[in-house]
Every structure is written in structure tokens, then in C-alpha cells.
Amino acid sequence: MYTEGVKFSEGIEWAIHCVAVLASVPTGGTLSNAALAEFHGVSESYLVKHLKKLVKVGVLESVPGPRGGFRLGRSADRITLYDIVEAIEGKEPMFQCEEIRGRFPGCPHHTPAKPCEIHAAMLKAELEWRKSLQGVTIQDINRQVKLSEERTQAGEVWLKEHLRLPVQ
């Protein structure tokens, strides 16, 4: 069943913010799902579902064990917003063509070989959306963010308490 007033899942916002935070931790360090949920004020049990989807596509890596957690699966300049959106929402187009042009009762089952012009135009628009998201990396986002000194210091304190580093 389709719903009207199409909206992305809240997981998109959560996932992008988590990847942006993980891109700011020292190399090799990880953050647990609990820490990321606390940082963003979101549900641990929902968040972990989204993080697992990011692991599945290689955007994140999951390090097992008591000092484990999540870290980037590749460098932040190689993770685009679209990689994250696709991991959470899937690859299927938002517009679903049911080929209703072929249902005309005066001439049933007559579907031209050429794709439906309406379908083509709807997919072209989605391509523009995708291209825009593919043009923005997590590195781009983090470079744009300007935090106040107070916020930066508070972030460093928080990170010291929550960062997990591998045993040397």
C-alpha cells in the first residue's frame, strides 16, 4: 500500500549525522551504537538497524568485542550522501510505473516498446536528485560545519569519554 505525502525515514538524518561524527574521530577509533544514540538523542534500538545497513554497503565497519564499535569503512571523501541514502532506503526508484498506459480497453495489451514518456520524465528527475546527493561527500559536509569554541570543547570532552581505541 502506498502512502501519500512521501517522506524519507528518520534513519536518513540519523545515519548521515552518525557517519559525519565517525569521520571526526581519530583513525582506528570506534564509537558504540549507544554512544552514537546518546550523541544524537535517538533510540538505540532503531539506530543500530540503520548502522547495520551502512555496514552492509561498506560505508561503516563494525569492530566486534568490548572495545569495538563502529568506524568508517572508507575515507570520508569517498562516502557521498547518496551512498547513505541508498543504504537506508534501498535502490528502488521512488516513482513506480505500473504501465497503466497499456490497460486501455479499446486496445488492450498494447504496450509500445518505447518506455512510457511519463515514466522516463519521472526517472530523469530522480536522477537529478541522485546526482546532487552523489556530488556531496561527508568530507564536504564536515568542512562546512563551523562549531563554536564552546561546542568544540564540549565535543572533545564527550569524545574522550566515549571513544574506543583498539588495544595496542
Added chain:
Amino acid sequence: MYTEGVKFSEGIEWAIHCVAVLASVPTGGTLSNAALAEFHGVSESYLVKHLKKLVKVGVLESVPGPRGGFRLGRSADRITLYDIVEAIEGKEPMFQCEEIRGRFPGCPHHTPAKPCEIHAAMLKAELEWRKSLQGVTIQDINRQVKLSEERTQAGEVWLKEHLRLPVQ
């Protein structure tokens, strides 16, 4: 509650096809909801909901009475795919920012004046999608459609049976 794997309602496809068909009928003529539903092989009761949304925004006009029905509210070169999508799905962005950046426990209620960079990038992508749909009119779509002779003739027969013309 958000759902994952975001999809537009089937109403988008139905509505665009109906407007394209109505753009092909002689000026002043109308088609009933029942005729449009039959033409596209879709549910009358669902279709009329979508057609009413198109009337509300002026894409269609509803002519009351036994010889009434639906017709274009303005010329086909002034109806874009986006006009129809917006009428069905509403104006709200697909990406909903919950400002989770402001929830950081180390420094709560600290939301910078500048919009969230992630939010801005997501909205920019939607703008590209919208611009693409705003660039395609129903006239453009109908000019691209090439029907076979058999299909054109069957369409003319069907239209003769279903077209409602105003009493002279």
C-alpha cells in the same frame, strides 16, 4: 511513523496519465471519472480523490451536471509534471530535518543560526528533482508520445463514446 523504501503514491501515475488524456480531448469536452478510470484500468473511488486534488490547484476543472466531467483548468503547456506531483503529494519536503544536531548532551539546546549542512544538501537535491519536473509540461509529454495507427483509431472510437460536450 516513517516507512523505509520511500515510494510515491500510485496517484501520481494515474493523475499524470489522466491530465495527458484530458489534454487530447477537443476544447470544452469533458470526461467523467468513470471514463478516466475505465481508460486506465484503475479504481474509480481512488481516482476521484486524486482528480479532486487536481481541481483544487487549478490543474483540472470539474464541470457539474449530467453532461459534466473533468477537463483541463489551463492549457497543457502551462501544466508541469511538478504541478501534478505537488497536488497529489503535497508541498512538504521529502527530507524531514529533526535538528538532531542540537541534541548533543555535552552542550544541549545549542543550535547554530546557520541551517544544518546536511539538511541544506538534502533540500538542494530535492530542488534539482523539482526543477527537472517543472521543466516538463503535459504538452511536452503528449508531443513525445507516438501511437500506432491501430491505437490512434481505437482511441478515437473510445473518445467518441465517452466524450461529453456542453449543450450548445
